[in-house]
Amino acid sequence: MKAIIKAGPARGAELRMVDIPSIGTKDVLIKVKVCSICGTDLHIYQWNEWASNRIKPPLIFGHEFAGVIVEKGCEVPEVFSIDDYVSGECHVTCGVCAQCRTGQGHICQDYKILGVDFNGAFAEYVRVPYSCLWKNNPQVSPELASIQDPFGNALMTVSACDIRGKSVLVNGCGAIGLFAVIIARFYGASAVYAVDVNKYKLDLAKKLGAGYCLNPLETDVHAKIKELTEGLGIDVVLEMAGTEKSFDLAFKILKNGGHISILGIPDKPLMVDFADKVVFKGATLHGITGREIFKTWYQTAAFLNNPEVDITPVLTHRFTFENFREAFELMESGKSGKIVLYPDAIPK
Structure with missing residues (x-):
């Protein structure tokens, strides 16, 4: 063969x-x-x-x-x-x-x-x-x-907390991040933001329904998020990129009491100011690995069989x-x- x-x-x-x-x-x-x-x-x-x-x-x-x-x-x-x-x-x-x-x-x-x-x-x-x-x-x-494997990754990342009526930011628009845009919209996020340094991927995110597509190479994303959220920040950040800069942005833009679901894997250990970024912010961090076997597969199948989801x-x-x-x-x-x-x- x-x-x-x-x-x-x-x-x-x-x-x-x-x-x-x-x-x-x-x-x-x-x-x-x-x-x-x-x-x-x-x-x-x-x-x-x-x-x-x-x-x-x-x-x-x-x-x-x-x-x-x-x-x-x-x-x-x-x-x-x-x-x-x-x-x-x-x-x-x-x-x-x-x-x-x-x-x-x-x-x-x-x-x-x-x-x-x-x-x-x-x-x-x-x-x-x-x-x-x-x-x-x-x-x-x-x-x-x-x-279904990578779609399940996205589904588990989005589902780590209840996103209904909340602002959601997808930090990194590879294939799993793009799937996450689709799922977040379907699950009732009040607004979906997409962040990536790649114009091709941001254009795809826009096509899939992300309301705000931001490129850190062209825009001060932190300042723009503060402006768009009236200074509150993002309710739920889906960290998909796994870079030092993407993690730094995730902690900066997170709303007090917000939730970060982490799927992106850094190439090296990162230094994080846990006192300021997590403890005093009342943040919840949720590490995501793989899919729940086979619970997530049943959920994924429901999406693939749904004519309303493309x-x-x-x-x-x-x-x-x-x-x-x-x-x-x-x-x-x-x-x-x-x-x-x-x-x-x-x-x-």
């Missing part, structure tokens, strides 16, 4: 022919229809500090996908059948730690990640434990079915495996939304 492989400890990846994976008794083999590129995949491609400390090449990476089951192990329950149309939760949890046993598998003490800790979905076939499977509605396109504008580019390098370079340039990859030809 064809597979995109992180071959060694350096920038880039390779398209190779490799053996189709064999499955265990509790696994299924899935023929991949389409997969999508995550920011984590870009880090692996770039071989940044995180990737160099975590990834052990050679590795087939990628963890966002949709496909059909073509083989199943003897211990896979009958609820999953050959030809089922599925996607998968990328976190494989241990099932026995305190978090797993109390319904918090998304913060399992010993989880492994598809396409990070073992071979993933940038391939014609992928092996997945049945415990990670999600059956898709046949009416949902494979492209949309492949983005997520497709976030999916901006499509490439075949043969052109994967062009896809990663485009994503790195910042001039894209979500990019999807097809093992073979792109459907017309």
Whole structure:
């Protein structure tokens, strides 16, 4: 089969022919229809500090996908059948730690990640434990079915507190931030602000319904927010960028008693004045990792099945495996939304 492989400890990846994976008794083999590129995949491609400390090449990476089951192990329950149309939760949890046993598998003490800790979905076939499977509605396109993982990240970030009637600021408009704009509007935010240094992404946020799109390179965002909120600040900040400057802005613009949901991951430890920015402000900080398994998946499915919600504008580019390098370079340039990859030809 064809597979995109992180071959060694350096920038880039390779398209190779490799053996189709064999499955265990509790696994299924899935023929991949389409997969999508995550920011984590870009880090692996770039071989940044995180990737160099975590990834052990050679590795087939990628963890966002949709496909059909073509083989199943003897211990896979009958609820999953050959030809089922599925996607998968990328976190494989241990099932026995305190978090797993109390319904918090998304913060399992010993989880492994598809396409990070073992071979993933940038391939014609992928092996997945049945415990990670999600059956898709046949009416949902494979492209949309492949983005449930990152959409779930956005959904969990927005849902960390009740945003109805509150001002919400999305700090960082990558694909997950753009999904968050859609969700915040649908969940009844009184106003949705989008902040990013990238004009392409801000234009997408505007198209998706963000009422105020602000570029810190062109505008004093702190001053503008004070003006627009009559000095009060933002009720809920969704921190998606993970940079030192974005965190500094988040704390500055947060209203006293406000809430920050943090999904963005800084490249290095940050210094925060907790006394002034958190304690005296009465702020609530909520760290977000992954999705609630599988609670968030049910919520995501409800969005994808809702004709009033249009997520497709976030999916901006499509490439075949043969052109994967062009896809990663485009994503790195910042001039894209979500990019999807097809093992073979792109459907017309």
